[in-house]
Amino acid sequence: MDISTAYKDNNYKIHVARDILRDRLETYTGRYESVYYIIDENVYDIYKETKLSFIKSPLVVTGGESFKYVSPLMHTMEELLASGIKRNSLIVVIGGGATGDAGGFIASIVLRGVDYIHVPTTLLAHDSAIGGKTAINSEHGKNLIGAFYRPKAVIYDLEFLDSLPESEVLSGFGEVYKHAMLNSPGLFEELVQATSDSIDVSMLPPFIIKGIETKMKIVLEDEHESGSRKFLNLGHTLAHAVEYKYKIPHGQAVMLGIIAALYISNELNGTDFNLDEHIGYMSRHGYPVNLLREMDTGEMMQLMMKDKKNHRNDYISYIVFKDKQTLEVKDINTANLEKILKALKERI
Amino acid sequence: MDISTAYKDNNYKIHVARDILRDRLETYTGRYESVYYIIDENVYDIYKETKLSFIKSPLVVTGGESFKYVSPLMHTMEELLASGIKRNSLIVVIGGGATGDAGGFIASIVLRGVDYIHVPTTLLAHDSAIGGKTAINSEHGKNLIGAFYRPKAVIYDLEFLDSLPESEVLSGFGEVYKHAMLNSPGLFEELVQATSDSIDVSMLPPFIIKGIETKMKIVLEDEHESGSRKFLNLGHTLAHAVEYKYKIPHGQAVMLGIIAALYISNELNGTDFNLDEHIGYMSRHGYPVNLLREMDTGEMMQLMMKDKKNHRNDYISYIVFKDKQTLEVKDINTANLEKILKALKERI
CATH class of the missing domain: 1.20.1090.10 (Dehydroquinate synthase-like - alpha domain)
Structure with missing residues (x-):
């Protein structure tokens, strides 16, 4: 099922179904000169030989909430810059809500903003993937640093839910x-x-x-x-x-x-x-x-x-x-x- | 002289004249519950007993370009959060282009964005204060991390230029x-x-x-x-x-x-x-x-x-x-x- 947002502009689709990741992704990636994948390490471990085997040299990031801090965030940001990310690159963020929050935040500030697609892999992320909020945590509390920044699409492949603890x-x-x-x-x-x-x-x-x-x-x-x-x-x-x-x-x-x-x-x-x-x-x-x-x-x-x-x-x-x-x-x-x-x- | 922007929305004024800081600022600060000042240490040293004496407990930040890095930026961000900054607070950034770039970036991401006013203090900042670009530096180059984020006003008090080296x-x-x-x-x-x-x-x-x-x-x-x-x-x-x-x-x-x-x-x-x-x-x-x-x-x-x-x-x-x-x-x-x-x- 595809749900479309209805903002005044910059609308995007939320694709929800089983086993759709690769097909849907291909309808977007062709528009970009280069594509960078940021993937939660736990997700990558489970699916690297199967569902995610088509992805070459992803940036595998520390799992879940531990990615939502300045230090791992900056590490990944510098990796993207070192790899030569450009304004017309696409970032695909694969992981749960935390990975989406921090990955989306990276997309919002690297080179002052590049396009990104979120691929939620948890049940919880059905929530955080909607609404265009990105964030990381501060010493003083959760989600205190971030941006309002909409993805170009959300591809919610429900097959990922099978492996949830x-x-x-x-x-x-x-x-x-x-x-x-x-x-x-x-x-x-x-x-x-x-x-x-x-x-x-x-x-x-x-x-x-x-x-x-x-x-x-x-x-x-x-x-x-x-x-x-x-x-x-x-x-x-x-x-x-x-x-x-x-x-x-x-x-x-x-x-x-x-x-x-x-x-x-x-x-x-x-x-x-x-x-x-x-x-x-x-x-x-x-x-x-x-x-x-x-x-x-x-x-x-x-x-x-x-x-x-x-x-x-x-x-x-x-x-x-x-x-x-x-x-x-x-x-x-x-x-x-x-x-x-x-x-x-x-x-x- | 007041110059007004002509965007579709979120317009703001650029006030340009000598000795206008305090008066113009007062027309804005009343709308906010609290006001936080981020001031370049070099500027504060020169003007703290005179032009800036009305400011109580500012966040004095490391001078010029050295502020445009993650570590000093995060330090100031955590200070703002520790002081209880809220979404309806105002940040006033007083300094040159670098202070404006980093201070504006802080405003754009703290609590996902609070209002800010830039008070440029250098000749160079007549450029960077216009256009709503904020940024900090990466290991891989200048201004590679940032956001498009417009101030609520620019107050360009030309008296500051007198002390420029x-x-x-x-x-x-x-x-x-x-x-x-x-x-x-x-x-x-x-x-x-x-x-x-x-x-x-x-x-x-x-x-x-x-x-x-x-x-x-x-x-x-x-x-x-x-x-x-x-x-x-x-x-x-x-x-x-x-x-x-x-x-x-x-x-x-x-x-x-x-x-x-x-x-x-x-x-x-x-x-x-x-x-x-x-x-x-x-x-x-x-x-x-x-x-x-x-x-x-x-x-x-x-x-x-x-x-x-x-x-x-x-x-x-x-x-x-x-x-x-x-x-x-x-x-x-x-x-x-x-x-x-x-x-x-x-x-x-």
């Missing part, structure tokens, strides 16, 4: 869960039913496509995150802090963040989300819900105060439900938020 | 000379006459303003450098190599590059630029023209081959005159170009 499936599913909630109570119900026993990747494609469409719709309304795009951060404020401190995969942290967001919505906006149902579902599927009981709320607060979505001192911008179907950005006083998080710890 | 005046004047050539033979004649004895900064403002207007006109036609903007690189192809290797100020290298461009135009396009007049003028005012006699052409070729404007292997894209008033981009075979440069060495 369980914990990566859980992580990616966190964003599938979030997108279903953002889409509608109906879709969310469908998803929970389809996965009530286990999260089977082969059943997910329709929900992945719905997730991409949901995200795209929101991103198109608000590319630079001045309004509704903020809603995509449902669960993310606490998630970034949990993830940074406790080193759990992003989407798993998002799941915990969603619990917090629902709890806060119930407390501050009087919604009636059934917390036990969400917690039960997540525990059953192996999410580390216990971290919510053990977290250091003081440290979580410190980290959340660095979130780039905040715009007032002593307040944290939190995405909460106003009612069952409507989201809002609520500036919550830090002292109040810490009190609520402490209560949540007791509640788990 | 002679070699900086010569450097900045290289771009004034280039812009006059790009504007018209008439303006160029006026400039040469006004400066025939010496380059007196107090006489330059009309030529600076003309230079800004000339550059702006070209940039507006072609922001992302796919066409006519390339002409602004007149003299720059060799200049970047000379500057990188022989560590002379940018604009002085541009002057040498202009001689090379005129020589190549005469050789390849049959123009009849009077090289001796240009060389005589430059020598008389103290430009290091002898470097053209002493340069290592092999090394110059190596460096020029890394220029990001090149788009074909074994060819260098060179800006030359097609006739006395018309410029063109000429792809010159590397072997041929080296031969011409060797002949130029003999000719000096």
Whole structure:
């Protein structure tokens, strides 16, 4: 399935299907004088003799989140420059969300910007590959350095998902869960039913496509995150802090963040989300819900105060439900938020 | 004098006059929750008790070109993040072209982009402050990493020029000379006459303003450098190599590059630029023209081959005159170009 973006200009396609990488890629590479491949080492190890054997001399980069730091980023950037990359070159980034974030950021700043295509290889990346955000991490938090920079295409070859370890499936599913909630109570119900026993990747494609469409719709309304795009951060404020401190995969942290967001919505906006149902579902599927009981709320607060979505001192911008179907950005006083998080710890 | 850009959107003003910094700045800073100042240490040393005394706790950065590297850049970026910079903060960058390039680049990527204002303090920066290009240097050459990112304003307080050392005046004047050539033979004649004895900064403002207007006109036609903007690189192809290797100020290298461009135009396009007049003028005012006699052409070729404007292997894209008033981009075979440069060495 091909989904097209609908920006004012610089639109691109998101190709989603099994076993499409090489064919789709060929429809693009011919337009460029040279093509450079940046590939996550874990992905390359698995597929170098098969699916990726057509690629000659790729830049194999350190796996996952460890690539999202200045030092490995600059190493790869200097390698590209040493190999003679030009403005009319193409960079193809093959890997999960982290590889896409950092690879896209490289493309955005090398020679002040060259074209790139992202080939997501994880379930989680169905989220990060959409929306044109690139980023790396700072000493002070995740994704604090980056650019808005759109790829020329996203080629999402679902075959890559077959080799995902369980914990990566859980992580990616966190964003599938979030997108279903953002889409509608109906879709969310469908998803929970389809996965009530286990999260089977082969059943997910329709929900992945719905997730991409949901995200795209929101991103198109608000590319630079001045309004509704903020809603995509449902669960993310606490998630970034949990993830940074406790080193759990992003989407798993998002799941915990969603619990917090629902709890806060119930407390501050009087919604009636059934917390036990969400917690039960997540525990059953192996999410580390216990971290919510053990977290250091003081440290979580410190980290959340660095979130780039905040715009007032002593307040944290939190995405909460106003009612069952409507989201809002609520500036919550830090002292109040810490009190609520402490209560949540007791509640788990 | 205020010059306004005329892009489709995101326009900004370039304020040019003496003693305007504080007043003009105040018309902007009120719109932001917090303001961060990045100031070149040399500028701050001179003006901290006078013109810049109103600025509390600035980030004072290493002077000039030495700031345009990843390590000092990241240091300043982490300082901004540590101080709690937010998306609705403003960064004010006070310094010459290098400080503006790197400071603007920081603004473009911190939190994926915050607003900034550039306050150029050198004559050279009348050039780099216009056009929305930001950059830092790579191990492989100058300005190879960066972004297209427009400031919210440029406040060019000409009082800063009073404290410029002679070699900086010569450097900045290289771009004034280039812009006059790009504007018209008439303006160029006026400039040469006004400066025939010496380059007196107090006489330059009309030529600076003309230079800004000339550059702006070209940039507006072609922001992302796919066409006519390339002409602004007149003299720059060799200049970047000379500057990188022989560590002379940018604009002085541009002057040498202009001689090379005129020589190549005469050789390849049959123009009849009077090289001796240009060389005589430059020598008389103290430009290091002898470097053209002493340069290592092999090394110059190596460096020029890394220029990001090149788009074909074994060819260098060179800006030359097609006739006395018309410029063109000429792809010159590397072997041929080296031969011409060797002949130029003999000719000096």
